[in-house]
Amino acid sequence: MAIIERPSTTQEVVAPATPSSSLGALKRPVATTGWKSWLFTVDHKKLGIMYSAAALFFFIVGGLEAVLIRLQLAAPNGKVLNADLYNQMFTMHATTMVFLFVMPMAAGLANYFIPLQIGARDVAFPRINAFSFWAFLFGGLFLNMSWFLGGAADGGWFMYAPNSGPIYSPSHGIDFWILGLQITGIASLAGAVNLITTVLNMRAPGMKLMRMPIFTWMQLVVQFLLLFAVPVITVALFLLSFQRNFDATFFDVAAGADPLLWQHLFWIFGHPEVYILILPSFGVISEVIPVFSRKPLFGYPFVVFSGAAIGFVGWGVWAHHMFASGLGPVSVAVFSIATMAIAVPTGVKVVNWTMTLWGGKLEFTAAMKFAVGLIVLFTIGGLSGVTHSVAPSDTQQTDTYYIVAHFHYVLFGGAIFGLFSGFYYWWPKVFGKMLNEKLGSWNFWMMVIGMNMTFGPMHILGLQGQPRRMYQWTEARAGEGFFNLGFWNAFASVGSLVLTTGVLLFLINIVITARNGKVAPLDPWNARSLEWMTTNPPKEHNFDSIPTVSHLDEFFHRKYQEDANGQMVQVKTAEQVMKELEDNADAHIHMPSPSYWPIVLAAGLPVITFGLIYSIPIGIVGGIIVLFGAYGWSIEPGTAPDDDFDPPTTTKDVVHVG
Amino acid sequence: MTANTHADEHGALHTSTGLSNNKLGMWLFLGSECLLFGGLISTYMLYRGRVGAGPRPSQVFDIPFTSVSSFVLLMSSLTMVLAVSAAHKGDDRNTYLWITVTALLGATFVGGQVYEFTAFYNEGMGFTTSLFSSSFYVLTGFHGVHVTVGIIMLMSIVGIMKRSKVPGSKAETVEMIGLYWHFVDIVWIIIFTLIYLIPA
Numbered sequence: 001m002a003i004i005e006r007p008s009t010t011q012e013v014v015a016p017a018t019p020s021s022s023l024g025a026l027k028r029p030v031a032t033t034g035w036k037s038w039l040f041t042v043d044h045k046k047l048g049i050m051y052s053a054a055a056l057f058f059f060i061v062g063g064l065e066a067v068l069i070r071l072q073l074a075a076p077n078g079k080v081l082n083a084d085l086y087n088q089m090f091t092m093h094a095t096t097m098v099f100l101f102v103m104p105m106a107a108g109l110a111n112y113f114i115p116l117q118i119g120a121r122d123v124a125f126p127r128i129n130a131f132s133f134w135a136f137l138f139g140g141l142f143l144n145m146s147w148f149l150g151g152a153a154d155g156g157w158f159m160y161a162p163n164s165g166p167i168y169s170p171s172h173g174i175d176f177w178i179l180g181l182q183i184t185g186i187a188s189l190a191g192a193v194n195l196i197t198t199v200l201n202m203r204a205p206g207m208k209l210m211r212m213p214i215f216t217w218m219q220l221v222v223q224f225l226l227l228f229a230v231p232v233i234t235v236a237l238f239l240l241s242f243q244r245n246f247d248a249t250f251f252d253v254a255a256g257a258d259p260l261l262w263q264h265l266f267w268i269f270g271h272p273e274v275y276i277l278i279l280p281s282f283g284v285i286s287e288v289i290p291v292f293s294r295k296p297l298f299g300y301p302f303v304v305f306s307g308a309a310i311g312f313v314g315w316g317v318w319a320h321h322m323f324a325s326g327l328g329p330v331s332v333a334v335f336s337i338a339t340m341a342i343a344v345p346t347g348v349k350v351v352n353w354t355m356t357l358w359g360g361k362l363e364f365t366a367a368m369k370f371a372v373g374l375i376v377l378f379t380i381g382g383l384s385g386v387t388h389s390v391a392p393s394d395t396q397q398t399d400t401y402y403i404v405a406h407f408h409y410v411l412f413g414g415a416i417f418g419l420f421s422g423f424y425y426w427w428p429k430v431f432g433k434m435l436n437e438k439l440g441s442w443n444f445w446m447m448v449i450g451m452n453m454t455f456g457p458m459h460i461l462g463l464q465g466q467p468r469r470m471y472q473w474t475e476a477r478a479g480e481g482f483f484n485l486g487f488w489n490a491f492a493s494v495g496s497l498v499l500t501t502g503v504l505l506f507l508i509n510i511v512i513t514a515r516n517g518k519v520a521p522l523d524p525w526n527a528r529s530l531e532w533m534t535t536n537p538p539k540e541h542n543f544d545s546i547p548t549v550s551h552l553d554e555f556f557h558r559k560y561q562e563d564a565n566g567q568m569v570q571v572k573t574a575e576q577v578m579k580e581l582e583d584n585a586d587a588h589i590h591m592p593s594p595s596y597w598p599i600v601l602a603a604g605l606p607v608i609t610f611g612l613i614y615s616i617p618i619g620i621v622g623g624i625i626v627l628f629g630a631y632g633w634s635i636e637p638g639t640a641p642d643d644d645f646d647p648p649t650t651t652k653d654v655v656h657v658g
Numbered sequence: 659m660t661a662n663t664h665a666d667e668h669g670a671l672h673t674s675t676g677l678s679n680n681k682l683g684m685w686l687f688l689g690s691e692c693l694l695f696g697g698l699i700s701t702y703m704l705y706r707g708r709v710g711a712g713p714r715p716s717q718v719f720d721i722p723f724t725s726v727s728s729f730v731l732l733m734s735s736l737t738m739v740l741a742v743s744a745a746h747k748g749d750d751r752n753t754y755l756w757i758t759v760t761a762l763l764g765a766t767f768v769g770g771q772v773y774e775f776t777a778f779y780n781e782g783m784g785f786t787t788s789l790f791s792s793s794f795y796v797l798t799g800f801h802g803v804h805v806t807v808g809i810i811m812l813m814s815i816v817g818i819m820k821r822s823k824v825p826g827s828k829a830e831t832v833e834m835i836g837l838y839w840h841f842v843d844i845v846w847i848i849i850f851t852l853i854y855l856i857p858a
Contacts, residue, residue, distance in 0.1 A: 228690060
């Protein structure tokens with residue numbers, strides 16, 4: 001069997017045909033190279049790459065949708081899209097960016113870096129990890145299938161009643177949307193259980209919670225938010241499903257129902273969701289800024305606890321999305337105050353990052369530029385967010401472009417800039433090559449300029465009363481002078497093209513780097529945390545021996561120590577630190593074995609949902625696939641028996657992973 | 659079963675928290691389930707008075723009947739405990755016995771629910787009759803599906819154990835299903851109280 005022990009004595013991983021025990025209905029997959037090694041992998045690093053690659057694909061899809069929206073609005077009486085297609089376009093743009101880009105991209109980074117940052121060799125449940133990825137991918141593809149099967153969802157990403165009902169949206173678009181989100185919801189939930197267990201249970205000796213890197217901390221908060229937020233939208237989606245398909249009337253005013261029920265359920269999920277989107281990026285830049293300031297993060301515990309505070313208070317602010325719905329003065333006052341309060345921990349973080357920069361030896365690499373970009377742009381978006389907490393003013397702004405401006409500053413300027421910072425920072429770790437810094441700089445500046453050109457004028461448009469989601473504007477009502485809506489709409493549309501060019505430069509950078517990028521040195525950034533204490537890219541088993549952690553920023557403290565004058569001086573190079581780990585390498589490491597079952601199980605889900613829409617027998621076939629996958633899964637051990645390994649090892653010093 | 663752990667002489671595994679990955683994962687999942695039922699229960703509480711032209715709760719509910727089936731479900735928690743206890747002692751025979759009894763009690767409860775739904779339907783309370791009926795069927799239906807999934811897991815684990823193919827610790831696997839089973843029972847106590855015992 002080709003399940004090779006790590007570390008392997010030979011560099012060349014050739015698979016000798018030792019017989020594999022047949023477990024379940026199929027023999028274990030054994031490929032270590034080629035597409036099969038990706039399809040059936042349970043390795044958190046491969047899954048992290050696949051998550052990110054798939055998310056990047058959806059980013060391009062969602063980006064093209066955005067460009068179409070801006071082209072439609074560039075001039076009066078836009079003709080690029082008709083009203084129906086326009087509705088589908090903005091609905092799917094938001095859905096794609098939120099559920100199929102930012103969330104899975106953050107999940108990809110979490111998958112890849114959490115085990116490395118806490119000194120583990122894999123996640124707690126490697127097969128569930130693989131299942132999560134495939135469920136997300138199949139769910140995302142299923143969602144987008146609706147484009148080719150009668151039109152996509154068209155009710156806006158928060159799908160308010162009555163637009164979500166069969167009368168106003170008779171196509172199957174919303175059904176695809178509901179069921180696609182149910183599948184990606186299963187993926188998120190499984191991922192949350194997996195990653196929380198990993199962080200709590202799999203830490204290296206000495207890796208106390210308050211020694212964990214901030215990225216891991218923020219991801220831990222995010223996974224808790226997912227764990228509790230996803231089931232709420234699951235309920236909402238089920239109710240909507242039953243309304244659309246089985247004639248229930250949960251959100252139908254005519255039948256005496258309360259359409260606000262949907263809004264409450266959606267936003268009880270939806271507000272934690274915005275922190276699910278932003279906290280991973282906060283985590284990324286909390287890694288990047290100290291490294292490129294050559295200083296430890298200012299006030300580590302404050303950053304940790306303000307992240308956790310955001311996680312808690314994030315549950316008490318959902319109704320600020322509903323100020324215009326007539327909640328009553330008490331509710332409005334409570335949610336106003338809570339919304340003002342949640343700005344505090346966020347402000348704490350901004351202060352901490354700024355203080356980390358203060359007096360540091362700043363090095364403006366592309367990663368650092370994006371990180372500083374996040375601080376500035378997110379702060380602008382955060383401030384316009386605070387204006388929403390003032391309910392009377394929010395009532396005026398609701399459903400205008402002012403809101404669109406706000407959330408693009410926090411999500412594009414915040415979440416996406418953070419992710420890009422992570423791309424540049426971790427690319428050498430993942431692929432062993434440095435992304436081109438010069439192109440990276442162009443990429444950054446084009447994106448900053450493009451993003452401000454696109455979303456900055458939307459503040460003006462919104463305050464002037466341009467409603468969001470309107471598919472055309474007319475010259476007659478555009479106004480005059482500085483506040484001419486026509487000028488700013490055209491300006492924003494040009495900005496979106498600049499922004500697109502910026503993103504395109506990133507894609508070009510990937511290609512150039514893959515072809516002839518500079519090979520990354522072992523420790524290219526003089527970094528601080530454990531993920532850099534291994535090769536680039538990391539070995540399959542991550543660490544030859546599990547490090548014992550005695551400091552926050554363990555890797556830095558192994559390289560640098562205080563001299564007699566209290567100055568930090570370098571005592572070891574990264575190579576020497578690596579050598580120490582290699583010298584104590586574990587002899588027999590049995591990694592979790594590849595498995596067919598995660599992808600089989602996940603593949604059954606879209607078959608079921610397809611069947612629910614079109615024909616029950618197809619759904620039953622999907623159910624059978626899921627059951628088959630579940631049974632195969634439950635009787636197959638996560639790691640193959642010791643004598644399946646090559647060489648067969650049953651000695652006591654075998655280290656089992658997963 | 660973890661990166662930085664090894665089994666001690668009892669086969670137990672060391673993790674950072676001391677709790678096994680499987681158990682911690684199950685607790686997290688159940689935490690998430692609380693919010694699922696929380697959403698469904700909120701929906702029911704909002705709509706329970708909105709009967710429209712359909713029957714009111716007091717007109718259809720047969721409280722003695724549902725009390726008996728609830729009692730059966732609660733007793734299944736006791737037999738589940740006995741199964742877990744037998745599994746920890748390595749007593750396979752009694753493990754199978756009590757798991758099977760648990761599954762049968764669960765099936766009795768689900769059977770009772772099917773009977774109840776049929777009776778309600780015949781009395782003119784269909785799924786779409788009123789907001790009350792829709793939210794009632796969704797809430798109790800979701801609970802019924804959870805019990806059914808539990809029964810499938812119980813029967814599967816007996817089948818798999820008899821072929822002695824359980825990866826990892828048998829006792830822990832039984833215990834994990836037990837955690838799920840008790841959770842589903844506890845949720846029923848809440849649902850039963852809110853739907854049947856507290857008048858709308």
